[in-house]
Amino acid sequence: MVSPVAWSFDSLSFGMSEALQIIDPSGKKVGSAPRLKKEALLAMYRAMVRTRAFDDRCMKLQRTGKIGFSVPNKGIEATSVGAAAALDITTDWVAPHYRDFGIPIFHGVQSVEMMDNMFGNVDDSAVGRQMPVHFSFDRPLKYLSISSPLGTQIPQAVGVAMAMKRQKELGICLTTFGDGSTNTLGFHSGMNFAGVYGAPVVFLCQNNGWAISCPVEKQTASEGFAVKGEAYGIPGVTVDGNDVLAVYRVVSEAIKRARAGEGPTLIEAVTFRMGGHSTSDDPSKYVDPQEFVEWEGRCPIRRFRAYLTSEGKMAEEEADAIKVEAEAEMMAAAKEAEAKPVPSLDTIFTDVYAEVPPHLHAQSDFAIGHYSSRGEGVNEKGEFPL
Amino acid sequence: MVSPVAWSFDSLSFGMSEALQIIDPSGKKVGSAPRLKKEALLAMYRAMVRTRAFDDRCMKLQRTGKIGFSVPNKGIEATSVGAAAALDITTDWVAPHYRDFGIPIFHGVQSVEMMDNMFGNVDDSAVGRQMPVHFSFDRPLKYLSISSPLGTQIPQAVGVAMAMKRQKELGICLTTFGDGSTNTLGFHSGMNFAGVYGAPVVFLCQNNGWAISCPVEKQTASEGFAVKGEAYGIPGVTVDGNDVLAVYRVVSEAIKRARAGEGPTLIEAVTFRMGGHSTSDDPSKYVDPQEFVEWEGRCPIRRFRAYLTSEGKMAEEEADAIKVEAEAEMMAAAKEAEAKPVPSLDTIFTDVYAEVPPHLHAQSDFAIGHYSSRGEGVNEKGEFPL
């Protein structure tokens, strides 16, 4: 049996199915907190609030028909931001799933860049090709292009990390995925390869209770998700995913191990999806409303706020201001992104290959000619007027 | 953590990575033997010897160019036969991999039927469509058609078992696969579905040390294979795969559990591939010859023979006679199968669908016409002369 990671916690020892907690739901400190400067703590808090504001703005944009789709991130801000804060983006990469707005938000991706993706406009780094929430960034952090097919990022993360190892870089790759995604082929192959090659990867399973309408009990008969590491010789730990400091601490330890050449770690962050799966989903059909009430009481933002104020790291007014600012920021970002034009027609044909091959040139010429002749809003260069 | 199966062994308790053994390599009884009648024991012994004789005959046929391919089964006879003996073929099915000659041999599939497959002749139940060793039988036991793509039989076994459960049948499905195959998608999805639905399946992993030239350490970083059950909430046990009584006992217990509705079990049978991966492989490139020497000392047949004779269940002469008979049987079966004609030309086109659709009719007519006109050994019905 794989021995659990030798966590360097002073006062805590925990088994694989007991979740690490540092701040309890009321905001009280119950574990040994990582030593973090006030600015770092505030940056984390701000990112969580901005994540919620971004999420909230997107839900509104979808409801008013301005964008087609979004995925609620409410309730999981601590998981994303706690993990993000543990990264060193000068060396580390992220191979994310779609429900992790907090990572790019924490690391300084501009909210308008994210909104560009929600609108699929001309400045969207995915060039309007993907659905909303399928971000791709290569600066300031390497945040790999998000795929819809689930789990595919997991072996990719292992490859990215193996390349780092080969190049004698100190980086690690963090990959995130949902509870449901542990059943994909990518989880199985990625975990296994990482175990065999000792790749510097951190596997972060965001167990939010559901895969669309499928609860975790119907997803797997295992006792939680951390235990799945054993099948691959990878230590697994469980953390309270609504406790940003606990997530930070566990991910930091896992990163330290990885950087030290001690191999991968599987982390299960237990949290809850405070909403539907996506804007297309109605959770009232399958989630007991009582669950929402219970988890509201475990809100990661409220909890962290209570902690920070009670520890004297943040004043209540400061917290209020952060919220107001964040909301204004996201509203402005949405406005700005909405005003941008859509990508030009030729972008259907570029980036299929490094160079546009003749048959796509021909199809591109056809499309631009055809739609121009219809006067359907494209000019002869295939650009749409504003 | 999943608790290990409550094995009903009197004198033994064993953890998941300690392999159950009943007969030691010298033939001495070291564990509590299952209560089996002498005839049953002899049937098992005979099947093991016949398995080796079949294997041996096939290797010779390949070396003399009479068949194209075979896969050595030497050394793994106890795993196949021990498992086979635990089945009730009036209700149970097998979803096998290719290295398990002992199962059909034990259950009365005629050796000539198996040889028909090795030659791909007119009587081959796979109609000469598959490579050798890709058997398919539906009587006297349901022995599912063997696939080359690895691991695909594993979720199929779960489906077969779920259908039994739904039809309120008492059957179970045994599925066998190699150590390497635990990395396939089929293992991951099959194990998981079985865990979630509590399907009456027995997963038998034949850990023979190698997947072609890849040793188990490069295959996975887990501590053995039984532990992989934990990832799916399935108890796992390890057994000495060269000890036919231990395999019988463990598989029987697992079957009992499954039949009682207590769900699936993963069994790792530790054994060794006493030869190349197949007739196309030269193991001297990657296996330490010392390994062969060591495992020769653990030979399942010699061990069982020593046990049976020392327990007074079989006389030495009887054992010698069994061997002579088995070798003669396989030689005769090979002769008979070799003498049979190849399948007729129209069999290229049948069994693609239940009925031959028009486009295949046309292709069939073309082929028969074309090759007949060339006088290449087909008559107008597409039959090849003997």
Added chain:
Amino acid sequence: MVQAVNDGLKSIMREDDSVLVLGEDVGPKGGVFLATEGLTSEFGEDRCFDTPLSEDGIIGVGVGLAMNGMKPVCEIQFQDFIFPAFDQIVSEAAKMRYRSGGQYTVPMVIRTPYGGGIRGGLYHSQSGEAYFAHTAGLKVVVPSTPYDAKGLLISSILDPDPVIFLEPKALYRAFREDIPEGMYTVDLSTTRDVLPGDDAVIFCYGAMVPVATEAARRIKESRNKDARVVDLRTLMPLDEDAVLQAARDCGRIVIVQEAPRFCGYGSELSAMIAEHAVEYLEAPIKRVTGFDTPFPNTLENYYLPDARRVTDAVEEVLDF
């Protein structure tokens, strides 16, 4: 059309106890498009159940169920997500009868919404029919009307071989049509003449059927020419005689598909005609297709063939 699918499932499940429905979210939620709504409540969790997130498992377990007496109807949530199950489909379901000489067979249906039209971008829009039609041992069925959807689905479930049943999601809620209650079938491997005509023929299927029909209407209006519209309905085994007859009758041919052109399904139609009816051709065989790129999102409407693009192509073959 999605109601017709639902109705088809209910109708046959009432008659045939061995029909099971499995897939992601097909249970209490009723599927992301509600195609399986009400099945779990009417037939129980035994007969319509949610699966873990594993397409390989859905199809692999489905193959096992089918080999042991069941008639599984497996849902893949979007056709774009069928690829993790590609091995089970192509290597197993398609080849089981063949490799076992008929000892084991796979009477299974794989239902999946496919195609563009819902702003789904790269991974909620693809049309993969060519992959399946190229795979011997599979049948491939694509309805374009509610009536056909129900009748073809029931036929597919009754069929002794594995059927890939592609549901054009753009048509799920496109129009209403009264359809008969209870069981009825539409024969596989038959085409449907949507509009008669001898001046040209448009071959199409799925969501391209209304597009082609609109194009034919426009041609009639602008030129008073009659373009026949043939809905192929079953792509494999195709009613090749019907296709060749229409090609010979009309001599001017347009093929419409959403999928990328290169090695797409339309290529086969064209090649078949170029092989067996070349003497009847009065113009090049035109294909109107999606482009040879992944499926875009914002510009979806410029990617998908529409009535205007089809009309242009018909005019071109008429003018040749």
Added chain:
Amino acid sequence: MVQAVNDGLKSIMREDDSVLVLGEDVGPKGGVFLATEGLTSEFGEDRCFDTPLSEDGIIGVGVGLAMNGMKPVCEIQFQDFIFPAFDQIVSEAAKMRYRSGGQYTVPMVIRTPYGGGIRGGLYHSQSGEAYFAHTAGLKVVVPSTPYDAKGLLISSILDPDPVIFLEPKALYRAFREDIPEGMYTVDLSTTRDVLPGDDAVIFCYGAMVPVATEAARRIKESRNKDARVVDLRTLMPLDEDAVLQAARDCGRIVIVQEAPRFCGYGSELSAMIAEHAVEYLEAPIKRVTGFDTPFPNTLENYYLPDARRVTDAVEEVLDF
């Protein structure tokens, strides 16, 4: 040819440190066909390594390596076993550049032996080129000579996009040819005229090239007609101009492929010609192909197109 592959790998690995080889049994064993023999001993386990038995892992990890500066050459032991990796190939490798607007790219080669001729039955004989050629974002390369195998392989490794490199295993040990030492390239997306001729043209690739060549030789002998033999070499992006030019020059066309006919690669060639060169056709476009069935074992020789079947087809188009 297998030595040329080996030599190609060695040549580029000597020059370019970022080229890595991974796959099942590619290490000490040197691959089941010995294509990677000697690589681990020359370049170390770091640069040529065995993987667990997981095609999804091989390609998924390969995609990750490629995105982070490496040039992985992934071996899939037989093309028949590529399907567990189909999702990583079709959904990921093929679409990464597109969906990230070029931020992330996948300069990866997937080498795999394909095709019949070794008595491999259903699962060691398949020709899946149409699946890949239909998938936008992939390049598909098929050499037919040792010289081309090495030159095209090096070009593929240097190419910035994912390449499916299909090696006709029937030709691995078919004939010897002296090839240059060290690095050289053969341009992708160029065809090769194997034999000149204007009376008919045979399009082919892979193991069908020698078959077609033999057929052309027989036609020359029996009829004194010159059939041009065109080896396509790169199936995607195809040199369409070269194909159409040959079609126009000759007017009588035969297409040869091992794969099943329906929706096969040859369909696209035929459709392309029927769309762009129909006025030059002097006969139906004939396809000589594998049958639309799984690949049989005992009767393999009756399944695979051979020189006689190709000769017959050429005679048919000549006589039309």
